Amino acid sequence: MKRTTFFPIAVIVTMSAIIFASACSKNSSPKPVVKATLYDSLGGTTMVADPAHSGMMIEKGRLGIRSVIDSTIFVIAADNRINGHFTVLLSEVTHGNLSGFTELSDNLTTFVAVATGAKNYTYTGMNMHDAHDPAVNNRMNGKATSADFDAFVTDLVAGANKNKLPANLINSVGKIVQTLRSQVVQ
Amino acid sequence: MKTKTIKKVALYSISVFLFLVVVLAVHIYWVYRPKAPDVWSKTMARIDIKQSINQQEAVRITNWMSHQDGIDHVLVNPDTRIVVFTFFPLKTSGDKVVENFRANFDLKADRFKPSQADLASSCPVAASSFTYKVYKLIEHIL
Numbered sequence: 001m002k003r004t005t006f007f008p009i010a011v012i013v014t015m016s017a018i019i020f021a022s023a024c025s026k027n028s029s030p031k032p033v034v035k036a037t038l039y040d041s042l043g044g045t046t047m048v049a050d051p052a053h054s055g056m057m058i059e060k061g062r063l064g065i066r067s068v069i070d071s072t073i074f075v076i077a078a079d080n081r082i083n084g085h086f087t088v089l090l091s092e093v094t095h096g097n098l099s100g101f102t103e104l105s106d107n108l109t110t111f112v113a114v115a116t117g118a119k120n121y122t123y124t125g126m127n128m129h130d131a132h133d134p135a136v137n138n139r140m141n142g143k144a145t146s147a148d149f150d151a152f153v154t155d156l157v158a159g160a161n162k163n164k165l166p167a168n169l170i171n172s173v174g175k176i177v178q179t180l181r182s183q184v185v186q
Numbered sequence: 187m188k189t190k191t192i193k194k195v196a197l198y199s200i201s202v203f204l205f206l207v208v209v210l211a212v213h214i215y216w217v218y219r220p221k222a223p224d225v226w227s228k229t230m231a232r233i234d235i236k237q238s239i240n241q242q243e244a245v246r247i248t249n250w251m252s253h254q255d256g257i258d259h260v261l262v263n264p265d266t267r268i269v270v271f272t273f274f275p276l277k278t279s280g281d282k283v284v285e286n287f288r289a290n291f292d293l294k295a296d297r298f299k300p301s302q303a304d305l306a307s308s309c310p311v312a313a314s315s316f317t318y319k320v321y322k323l324i325e326h327i328l
Contacts, residue, residue, distance in 0.1 A: 053226055070259075077232060077270040078263035087300035089230045101230040101272060139306070 037117025038172050039065075045120065061118060064163070066109045068173075072159030073105060081151040085144075115176050128183040146185050153177060215324050223275045228258055231280035233269040233287060236294035240264060250290060254283060269295075 037044075043060025050058040058066075077083050077090075089100050107125050114123045126137060134140040156177065160170045223229075239247075244262040251260040251271055256278030260271045273283060284297045 073230075074259065074261040074270050075263075077230065078261055078266055078268040080266045080268070083268075084304075087304040090232055090298065090300050101228055 038169070038176070039113060039117035041169060041172070042116065045118075059118070059120065061116070062109060062113050062121070064165075065112050065116070066105065067163045068156075068160050068165060069108045069112065070105055070159075071162040072156050073101070073108070075155040075158045075162075076152070079151060079155055082148050082155070085141075085148070088139075112173070112176075116173070128180050129186070132184045133186060143186055144184050146181075149181055149185050211324055225274070225276055227275055228272045229275050229280065230270065230272045231283065232298040233271075233284055233295050234298050235267040235269065236296065237267070239267055239293070247287075247291065251283070251287070254278070254286065257283065268298075 039061040042064040043062075046060040047057045048060045048063060050056040050063065073086075073089065076086055086104070089104060107123075110121050111123045111125065113121050125131065130136040132140055132144050134142060153174065157170060157174065160173065165173075239262075241264055244264040247262050247269060248260050251257055251262075251269070256273050256276075258272040258274060260269065262269050269287075271283065273280065280297065284295070288295060
């Protein structure tokens with residue numbers, strides 16, 4: 001009698017132990033493969049000191065992108081092919097508005113950060129199609145041409161090179177930017 | 187009696203709603219209002235050189251400007267003869283930098299100042315959030 005009672009209990013305990021052990025095992029189920037984003041390759045979410053704001057921290061990925069964007073803005077501002085689209089950079093000169101350079105830098109940095117896989121930022125500006133459609137965005141003084149877009153890409157590469165961004169990352173950023181061509185050149 | 191109560195409730199509701207709209211408008215204006223520059227504020231300015239310059243002169247201009255007090259960053263494009271620089275407005279002013287530039291270099295140069303029309307039709311990547319639009323509306327009304 002005792003033996004017949006013991007057997008099923010032993011089976012249940014053994015099965016429970018196996019199930020429990022397998023449930024707790026770290027190797028029991030395959031981990032989902034998380035592919036590193038371009039943002040991760042640029043430094044990702046690791047917090048580092050912000051060289052432009054003493055005492056503040058910034059994600060390394062965003063800092064890398066901001067450095068490239070700021071360099072690119074300088075190249076664009078000195079490039080007569082497309083600097084007519086960006087005179088707002090100099091708006092503080094005549095209007096006491098101190099946000100021109102900073103605002104464009106922030107917006108472009110956030111846009112590129114989100115496009116490359118950043119999760120902690122949200123781009124709240126217009127989508128690329130509307131931003132470059134004169135009928136929607138009255139700040140566009142005409143449709144952007146393919147030559148304008150090529151000039152922008154050239155300046156972006158120049159800005160990336162000034163920051164010694166590796167060629168493979170420049171290519172990756174370039175591929176993302178090229179996907180926007182049809183939205184910008186309408 | 188019932189109609190009077192409904193009117194009273196409607197009146198209170200509308201009053202509260204309008205009060206909240208005003209509070210929201212004041213809040214948005216306060217957040218987006220033009221702020222005085224702080225130590226981190228940067229301003230960009232541009233100098234157009236009216237004569238040709240070579241790469242060596244561009245490097246010399248870059249080095250000189252980089253060492254001026256209040257200058258953040260400089261880029262000289264010898265092909266377009268444009269000097270672009272950012273500066274800290276609490277330390278210097280664009281006009282002062284240009285004045286010193288003219289005094290130090292024997293070059294015909296002017297500071298480029300965009301017109302209202304230029305500014306109104308530039309920068310396609312401007313912030314366009316709903317709250318920013320509300321701020322611009324309030325600013326326009328004021």
